[in-house]
Amino acid sequence: MDLIENIRNDLFAKYIGVELIQVEEGYAKAEMKIKQIHLNGVGMVQGGAIFTLADYAFAAASNSKGTVTVGINNNISYIKSPKGKKLIATAKEVSYGRKICTYTVDVTDENGELIAQMNAMGYIRQPKI
Amino acid sequence: MDLIENIRNDLFAKYIGVELIQVEEGYAKAEMKIKQIHLNGVGMVQGGAIFTLADYAFAAASNSKGTVTVGINNNISYIKSPKGKKLIATAKEVSYGRKICTYTVDVTDENGELIAQMNAMGYIRQPKI
Amino acid sequence: MDLIENIRNDLFAKYIGVELIQVEEGYAKAEMKIKQIHLNGVGMVQGGAIFTLADYAFAAASNSKGTVTVGINNNISYIKSPKGKKLIATAKEVSYGRKICTYTVDVTDENGELIAQMNAMGYIRQPKI
Amino acid sequence: MDLIENIRNDLFAKYIGVELIQVEEGYAKAEMKIKQIHLNGVGMVQGGAIFTLADYAFAAASNSKGTVTVGINNNISYIKSPKGKKLIATAKEVSYGRKICTYTVDVTDENGELIAQMNAMGYIRQPKI
Numbered sequence: 001m002d003l004i005e006n007i008r009n010d011l012f013a014k015y016i017g018v019e020l021i022q023v024e025e026g027y028a029k030a031e032m033k034i035k036q037i038h039l040n041g042v043g044m045v046q047g048g049a050i051f052t053l054a055d056y057a058f059a060a061a062s063n064s065k066g067t068v069t070v071g072i073n074n075n076i077s078y079i080k081s082p083k084g085k086k087l088i089a090t091a092k093e094v095s096y097g098r099k100i101c102t103y104t105v106d107v108t109d110e111n112g113e114l115i116a117q118m119n120a121m122g123y124i125r126q127p128k129i
Numbered sequence: 130m131d132l133i134e135n136i137r138n139d140l141f142a143k144y145i146g147v148e149l150i151q152v153e154e155g156y157a158k159a160e161m162k163i164k165q166i167h168l169n170g171v172g173m174v175q176g177g178a179i180f181t182l183a184d185y186a187f188a189a190a191s192n193s194k195g196t197v198t199v200g201i202n203n204n205i206s207y208i209k210s211p212k213g214k215k216l217i218a219t220a221k222e223v224s225y226g227r228k229i230c231t232y233t234v235d236v237t238d239e240n241g242e243l244i245a246q247m248n249a250m251g252y253i254r255q256p257k258i
Numbered sequence: 259m260d261l262i263e264n265i266r267n268d269l270f271a272k273y274i275g276v277e278l279i280q281v282e283e284g285y286a287k288a289e290m291k292i293k294q295i296h297l298n299g300v301g302m303v304q305g306g307a308i309f310t311l312a313d314y315a316f317a318a319a320s321n322s323k324g325t326v327t328v329g330i331n332n333n334i335s336y337i338k339s340p341k342g343k344k345l346i347a348t349a350k351e352v353s354y355g356r357k358i359c360t361y362t363v364d365v366t367d368e369n370g371e372l373i374a375q376m377n378a379m380g381y382i383r384q385p386k387i
Numbered sequence: 388m389d390l391i392e393n394i395r396n397d398l399f400a401k402y403i404g405v406e407l408i409q410v411e412e413g414y415a416k417a418e419m420k421i422k423q424i425h426l427n428g429v430g431m432v433q434g435g436a437i438f439t440l441a442d443y444a445f446a447a448a449s450n451s452k453g454t455v456t457v458g459i460n461n462n463i464s465y466i467k468s469p470k471g472k473k474l475i476a477t478a479k480e481v482s483y484g485r486k487i488c489t490y491t492v493d494v495t496d497e498n499g500e501l502i503a504q505m506n507a508m509g510y511i512r513q514p515k516i
Contacts, residue, residue: 006170015166037144040188041135047200048184049141052177059169059176071176072487073460073508075146075204077360077379079353091227094375095337099486100459100510102335102375104362117352117360118352119377121335121460121508123487175450201358202331202379206489206508223504228357229330229381231464231504240459246441246481246489248506249514250331250379250464252358260404264428270436276405297505298446299393305441305458307399310435317427329434333462384412 003063010056016049018056018102026093028060044081051076052115054105057091058120061103069101069122073078076118091120099124130193141187145149147188155222162215173210174241179245180205183234186193186220187249190232198230198251205247213239220249261321271314274307278318284294284351284367286318291344302339309334309373311364315349316378319361327359327380342368359384390450400443401509403404403436407447413480415447420473431468432450437503438463442491443509444478456488471497478507486511 004023013019013030016037022029032038032053040046055074062069091105110124142148142159151158161167161182161189164236169175184203187235191198220234262281271277271288273360274296279286290296290311298304313332320327349363391410399407400417409416419425419440425430427433442461449456474494481489492505 009170010175011144011166012175013169016141016177037140039140040142041138041140041244046139046141046181047188047203048145048177048181051184051203052175055177055180071207073204073206074176074180075202075377076464077202077353077377078200079360080355082174095335095372097338102337114353117377118141119333119335119375204333204506206481206506208489209484223464224501225459226467231466233504243482246491246506248462248464267428269424269425269426270403270433271431274399275423289470295398297398298400299396304397304399304439305461306403306435306439309442309461310433310437311460313435313438323494329465331462331464332434333460335460336458386441 003066003068004056004060006046007063014057016052020060023060023064024035025052025064026061026062026096028056028057028091030060030089031086033069047078050107053087054089054107054116054118055120058103058105058118059088061093062101067124069124071123072123074118076116077118078116080111082115086110087115090117093104132195132197133189136189138191138246139185145181147182147185147254152189152193154193155190155225157186157193158221159186159218160191160215168236176207179216179236180209181217183218183236186218187232187234187247190222190250192222197255198253200249201252202250203247205245207245208243211238211244216244217237230239261324261326265318265321266275266313274310278312280323281318283322284319284354285347286315286322287313288318288347289344302373304367305336306366308345311345312347312365312374312376315347316361316363316376319349319351320359321382325382327382329378330381332376334374336374337372340373344368345373360375374387389454390455391447394450396448397443399417403427403439405440405503410447410451413448413483415444415451416476417447417476418473420453420483432486432516434465435492437474439480440474441476441503441505442507444476444492445490445505447490449509454511455513456511459510461505463503465503466501469496469502473497474502
């Protein structure tokens, strides 16, 4: 699956330590071990790091079907501060139309607590390869 | 201004190369020179990097008034791919209530083209210090 | 339950034909029979009517716990045009913190197809009565 | 301008008293005189009525260029309760791409106070007529 190769070659995700764990049609799971580089100025995991993890899971899920999909809108709600050593993002397809698709991504911590929830909308650029 | 010190000490922003350029009451500007680490698997600036830049400008602007504000919701629309060597995020206050504040952040490229627009909502945790 | 009385006395919901079907802690279901007054200029159910139905279910669910909650942010994605004679909105709690709560609302048509999905954030104004 | 005729023939907007005041390329203004039918169960203007007004201004602005545009995502933040007898929504184009456009809509009351702000994304279905 070519498009998932592109996802795996994401330099920014690599740089900050986001890893793709699983990808199936319309579904993906990604993980980020929390390190000091992820923290903001008051010692919490930075919102941008959480967003990047979630958005990466969305990118993998939305490109899982052999069609090039680009993110056009993301809405993220931050719910609580994480505990433990890693964050897990799980992206699930909500809808997949002719040109527009929508996904929900849950970000949980090691205890399974919901840390953030994202709703993401993609534009399907190319037909199935 | 103590809270802005916290913003300046953001480890994740430092790690990915986001810099605070200017901060005034209800306003902030941040910048990110585009490097290879910011790219995704198809050579574009990754959405998470753009988000982090915008969110950082929002954090600076919303903590510019001496009150601890935490981000609770961000909505970002991606508009076009950037050209040139850096991205600039400009955060402006839209509203500032007793407990909730809202900001708009424009992300532009070196040519002044709008790359992304974020709407961010903060929860004002502490009264003025 | 006093707060739900307020929800039931919503004049705008009554005026456009939105009805509360069920309400439990953190959950609510509302319904709208599609009439001509709900259509836009090209004969589709108007986005504002769909939003109002979803937002009303959110209001009922978020006020189901004996605390006054006001909506501060809603994000809605329109997925497909409805078929059949009515729309059903189902609101479920995602998180309920000390001051902020989040809900997801699915709007489906008579065939159970997802028409729109809303993410709603509330500010909890008053402690439990 | 045909498409604006469709906007003017919106039955739901008529039913709840939303009026189109002005429309230019990428810009529209709509108005709603506040009546009892717009109130929720605690006597405030209902969020769905405010949303409908804003979304209608967005629909007019986004269809002002001779291309059929359908709303796919709206993000609305509620800022304060209105004073006075009417609400005004002003929609302005933020971006207009080949397939996706974005708009910001400010809803103000009679005193010019910002009541709500919406960000709306449209999908451009048809080429210029």
